[in-house]
Amino acid sequence: MRKVLRFLxxxxxxxxxxxxxARAVAIRWWTVPLNDPYLEASIAPSxxxxxxxxxxxxxxxxxxxxxxxxxxxxxxxxxxxxxxxxVGDNVAVEGQTVQVNDRAAATEEACNAPKFTVLHPTxxxxxxxxxxxxxxxxxxxxxxxxxxxxxxxxxxxxxVEPGKVFLLSDNRLLPYDSRDxxxxxxxxxxxxxxxxxxSAKGFFDVESRLTxxx
Numbered sequence: 001m002r003k004v005l006r007f008l009x010x011x012x013x014x015x016x017x018x019x020x021x022a023r024a025v026a027i028r029w030w031t032v033p034l035n036d037p038y039l040e041a042s043i044a045p046s047x048x049x050x051x052x053x054x055x056x057x058x059x060x061x062x063x064x065x066x067x068x069x070x071x072x073x074x075x076x077x078x079x080x081x082x083x084x085x086x087v088g089d090n091v092a093v094e095g096q097t098v099q100v101n102d103r104a105a106a107t108e109e110a111c112n113a114p115k116f117t118v119l120h121p122t123x124x125x126x127x128x129x130x131x132x133x134x135x136x137x138x139x140x141x142x143x144x145x146x147x148x149x150x151x152x153x154x155x156x157x158x159x160v161e162p163g164k165v166f167l168l169s170d171n172r173l174l175p176y177d178s179r180d181x182x183x184x185x186x187x188x189x190x191x192x193x194x195x196x197x198x199s200a201k202g203f204f205d206v207e208s209r210l211t212x213x214x
Contacts, residue, residue: 032080046141090159142170156178196212
């Protein structure tokens with residue numbers, strides 16, 4: 001019995017040490033704020049407010065990654081967006097369509113749940129959107145559509161400046177991205193969203209727990 005207890009103790013110490021080192025240099029777990037309606041709307045359907053997620057910070061984020069960055073003119077506030085263009089890239093966004101250097105991001109098929117709901121950030125009314133899968137930088141990720149609402153976010157056509165990246169929201173109907181706050185200093189975007197531990201509904205929200213985020 002004493003040997004078993006000793007083994008369990010040392011196992012706990014080793015696992016704790018590994019997790020501690022990982023947290024210090026490679027990962028951070030973080031809960032998406034629930035008090036920012038613009039952020040919450042913009043990250044659907046990939047994420048939701050209240051999700052507890054793991055952020056990877058050992059390697060530099062790259063094209064197609066979903067990243068967490070400080071807002072350029074309000075660094076106390078975070079923004080979450082996908083890097084869709086890097087230095088020197090020409091980017092054009094119109095509705096839900098993205099073109100980078102005159103190449104359009106590929107749309108695959110509808111999501112497993114083809115519809116989702118989100119609260120409008122200003123009216124707080126519930127909006128139903130279509131969900132489709134998009135391929136960007138090798139990431140097959142969910143994207144909120146713009147059809148059927150009579151709303152159209154601002155279009156943009158620009159070139160990414162030196163030292164900057166262009167962030168785009170996965171929710172193409174209700175975005176909060178570089179069209180709003182401008183291009184972002186690439187050195188401030190150090191964390192990539194990689195995994196969701198649980199949603200705001202807790203561990204028994206089976207569909208949202210323990211899921212990779214691309």
